[in-house]
Amino acid sequence: MEWGSLQNFIDMGGYGLYVWGSYLVTLFAIAIEIFSLREK
Amino acid sequence: MLELKSVTTTRGYKKLFEDLNFSLEEGEALLVNGVNGSGKTTLLRILCGFSRPDAGEVHWANKDIRALGHDYSRLVNYLGHFDALKGNLTAEENLIASLSVMGIDSDVATIREALRKQDLHSKLSVPVSRLSAGQRKRVALARLRISRERPIWILDEPFVSLDKSSTELLSAALSEHVSNGGFLIYTTHQEIGLDVRPKILTIN
Amino acid sequence: MSSRSLFLAVLLREFKISLTQKTDIATIFFFFLIVASLFPFAVGPDTGSLRTVGPGVVWVAALLSSLLALHRMFEGDFIDGSLEQFLLSGEPLVLIVVSKIFAHWLFTTLPIVILSPFVGMQFGISSEASWIMALTLLIGTPVLSLIGSVGAALTLGVRSGAALTALLILPLYIPVLIFGVGGTVAALQGVETTGHFSILLAFLCLSLALCPLATSAALKIALE
Amino acid sequence: MRFWKYSTPQNFYPAAKKIAAVFFVLALCFGIPGLYIGFFVAPTDHQQGEAYRIIFIHVPAAWMSMFIYVVMAFWAAVGLILNTRLSSMLAQALAPTGALMTFLALWTGAFWGRPTWGTWWVWDARLTSELVLLFLYVGFIALRASIEDPRRADKASAILAIVGVVNVPIIYFSVKWWNTLHQGASVSLTKAPSMASDMLLGMLLMALSFWMYSIAVSMLRVRKIIRDRERNSGWLNN
Incomplete structure (x- = not known):
């Protein structure tokens, strides 16, 4: 699967909002969960 | 024979008692002493089989009461802080209802007789909600009198809010129960003259 | 003490207590009526739309x-x-728990089941379909009481108990709601309803077998 | 038996940190190749274009949400029956992660539904069951939160989890039947795009990664719970 350029990758064939919306929220949720369990 | 075997219980993060060992023979009484909140009620509830100690066991006739289950609880009379009475029923209706569920013979004559003994005969048709705390306690004691063949009596502050004559009446009933070979475990803050010297267990 | 006499003793006790709490039972009865009659104001009075909404409304009102x-x-x-x-x-x-649940259903929810066909007709549901709806409620509401008893026992003595019970129990009510309303809608469309009733009866048997066990375990925990 | 040595919170506390570290690494070992396949190997789907790539986190999250609930109910039951505190702590530790997975499944489902079917929410059988599963998780966590005494909270939530796990399949099939009745199967996630082998591989790797992650984060949370519950029984602060 060749994206050609970073811009195409981010654009994700026009579905960028939905794909990155899902992946970033997942990443964000995981980050919060790990952060909330950090050990002082 | 009722035995406590290295019973340990914590409440939240506080150890109430640790490695408690005690045994009670037939015809013996045990007075549980301790300041408020020291775990007296918790110990009594463990003896009733309501709650389970963190460690250790309670034995009746050398068998763990949790294994005995209903066979043990059928032997216990427990009088806690609550009198188990429905406010809008009369004393008589209350006793008929609760005793019938517990399978204790509860014909009206026995109940009226027990209530009369607690001189509550004038209050038979009055809903319990209109009785005073002392009178409600006497209704609960009337139920104790009806189910008196149960050998193990566990009473949590039975004398509270009782007047002088009722206190004497109850002391006599307790002495009679113990001298007939019954088991009695109770807590109280008042000075009570029982015929038999009770063993003392202090929880600090 | 034979289990039959114990069951009847508890039932008689609950009956006597309920006699003295008639207002409680009346409020629940009228709550059902009021919730059901809110919807025409929301959906509009024409019987066409009411009929499609009717079974769902009656069932949700009974469930609440x-x-x-x-x-x-x-x-x-x-x-x-x-x-x-x-x-x-x-x-x-x-056994005491089963009797108490049965008594609770008998004194609070059965009146609602008896009333439901008339509310159904209010929603333009044909009398024949209304009776089938009442039948789905007759089989479904005991399941609601059985499942609900687990929630009631779990939240005994817990603060904000009522709201918490609803949160715990409503998700478990969904299958009963689906097949209860499904049966009524099928009756309205003149379609075969035996499938719905057999599933509702299956729910009844399953909850009759499992819920009292969970409820008595929860009660023992509450009394620890 | 060596395993029993770890069964008390005191012994398990240090071990949990090691387990967490190992499973975090494993999560990355599966996650990075999974993502690589998802974005750089799997081809564009002829119907849904690039939007289908959300499947690489939607399906693993949905699988984990169901799987964690069953594991949670299992440990809760063990804690109830054997009266072992650590098992109940493990169940308590799993619940938030399970709820998070359910939320992510719903979120990614909505974000996938919008471009593909034009609506943020689809009353599809699996999505609707996920929503109900979220309510079950919230109920479990809320019940625990509103009971002060940790031991009673353990037992009460265990009963709820057991009743819940019996109901999950019933709810799923009722919703499935309800969905097919009202709407027909036209709009449903079950008709996933034809799974080319590398798409499937990507999804399986991501599922394994989510699984490793859930174990690791639950271990951290178990440590947090042990710290909260055992804080003044002395052994913790030396």
């Missing part, structure tokens, strides 16, 4: 009334110490 009445099942006996005495009765707690 059953939920509202759940605290009556054990709370009174828990607070005044009767529940402790039951535990010491030496009689199987599961």
Whole structure:
């Protein structure tokens, strides 16, 4: 699967909002969960 | 024979008692002493089989009461802080209802007789909600009198809010129960003259 | 003490207590009526749209009334110490629980089931379909009481108990709601309803077998 | 038996940190190749274009949400029956992660539904069951939160989890039947795009990664719970 350029990758064939919306929220949720369990 | 075997219980993060060992023979009484909140009620509830100690066991006739289950609880009379009475029923209706569920013979004559003994005969048709705390306690004691063949009596502050004559009446009933070979475990803050010297267990 | 006489003793006791709490039962009864009659104001009075919404509304109203009445099942006996005495009765707690759940259903939810066909007709549901709806409720509401009893026992003595019970129990009501309303809609469309009834009866058997066990375990925990 | 040595919170506390570290690494070992396949190997789908790539986190999250609930109910039951505190702590530790997975499944489902079917929410059988599963998780966590005494909270939530796990399949099939009745199967996630082998591989790797992650984060949370519950029984602060 060749994206050609970073811009195409981010654009994700026009579905960028939905794909990155899902992946970033997942990443964000995981980050919060790990952060909330950090050990002082 | 009722035995406590290295019973340990914590409440939240506080150890109430640790490695408690005690045994009670037939015809013996045990007075549980301790300041408020020291775990007296918790110990009594463990003896009733309501709650389970963190460690250790309670034995009746050398068998763990949790294994005995209903066979043990059928032997216990427990009088806690609550009198188990429905406010809008009369004393008589209350006793008929609760005793019938517990399978204790509860014909009206026995109940009226027990209530009369607690001189509550004038209050038979009055809903319990209109009785005073002392009178409600006497209704609960009337139920104790009806189910008196149960050998193990566990009473949590039975004398509270009782007047002088009722206190004497109850002391006599307790002495009679113990001298007939019954088991009695109770807590109280008042000075009570029982015929038999009770063993003392202090929880600090 | 034979289990039959224990069952009847508890039932008689619940009956006597309910006699003295007639207002409680009346409020639940009228709650059902009021909730059901809110919807015409929301959806509009024409019987066409009411008929499509009708079965769902009646069922949700019955479900909410059953939920509202759940605290009556054990709370009174828990607070005044009767529940402790039951535990010491030496009689199987599961049987006492079954009898109490049956008594609760009989005195609070059965009147609603009896009333439901008339409310159904208010929504333009044909009398024949209304009776089938009443039948789905007759089989479904005991399941609601059985499942609800687990929630009521779990939240005994817990703060904000009523809202918490609803949160715990409503998701478990969904299958009963689906097949209860499904049966009524099928009747409205003149379609075969035996499938729905067999599933509702299956739910009844399953909850009759499992819920009292969970409820008595929860009661023992509450009394620890 | 060596395993029993770890069964008390005191012994398990240090071990949990090691387990967490190992499973975090494993999560990355599966996650990075999974993502690589998802974005750089799997081809564009002829129907849904690039939007289908959300499947690489939607399906693993949905699988984990169901799987964690069953594991949670299992440990809760063990804690109830054997009266072992650590098992109940493990159940308590799993619940938030399970709820998070359910939320992510719903979120990614909505974000996938919008471009593909034009609506943020689809009353599809699996999505609707996920929503109900979220309510079950919230109920479990809320019940625990509103009971002060940790031991009673353990037992009460265990009963709820057991009743819940019996109901999950019933709810799923009722919703499935309800969905097919009202709407027909036209709009449903079950008709996933034809799974080319590398798409499937990507999804399986991501599922394994989510699984490792859930174990690791639950271990951290178990440590947090042990710290909260055992804080003044002395052994913790030396």
